Amino acid sequence: MKRDPLNQFVALRQALVSRRSDLRTELSRLNEALGVVAAAPRVEASAAGPEADGVVRPVRRGRRPGGRRPRNELSLREAVLTVTRAKPLAKAEILDAVGQLGYQFSAKSPLNSLNTLLYTDKQIKNYGGKFGPG
Numbered sequence: 001m002k003r004d005p006l007n008q009f010v011a012l013r014q015a016l017v018s019r020r021s022d023l024r025t026e027l028s029r030l031n032e033a034l035g036v037v038a039a040a041p042r043v044e045a046s047a048a049g050p051e052a053d054g055v056v057r058p059v060r061r062g063r064r065p066g067g068r069r070p071r072n073e074l075s076l077r078e079a080v081l082t083v084t085r086a087k088p089l090a091k092a093e094i095l096d097a098v099g100q101l102g103y104q105f106s107a108k109s110p111l112n113s114l115n116t117l118l119y120t121d122k123q124i125k126n127y128g129g130k131f132g133p134g
Contacts, residue, residue, distance in 0.1 A: 077117060
């Protein structure tokens with residue numbers, strides 16, 4: 001009698017899961033004998049328990065903390081409008097004042113980001129090289 005393809009798949013899969021378990025056990029014994037401390041990969045268990053479905057999934061890691069974009073309480077536009085409220089300032093003065101407010105740029109060149117805002121935002125006007133609210 002022919003085996004049903006589904007039953008055949010289940011049997012082969014179970015054999016592979018069993019073989020994987022045997023290989024892990026053998027590898028841990030080898031590492032122990034060699035005195036190697038092996039870092040086990042982090043895995044997430046399914047809702048039914050670890051390896052209940054026979055699948056081990058690596059845990060996804062997010063971006064490294066050094067690569068994260070800083071979170072600012074104010075947007076760059078709000079910060080610029082705040083520091084120029086009293087009087088129009090030059091670009092370098094705005095950059096310093098925004099930094100003193102605690103705004104953190106994620107760009108390599110903060111002045112480029114500031115220039116883009118100063119020349120494109122309709123609420124900020126250029127008064128002969130000094131910028132202020134419009």
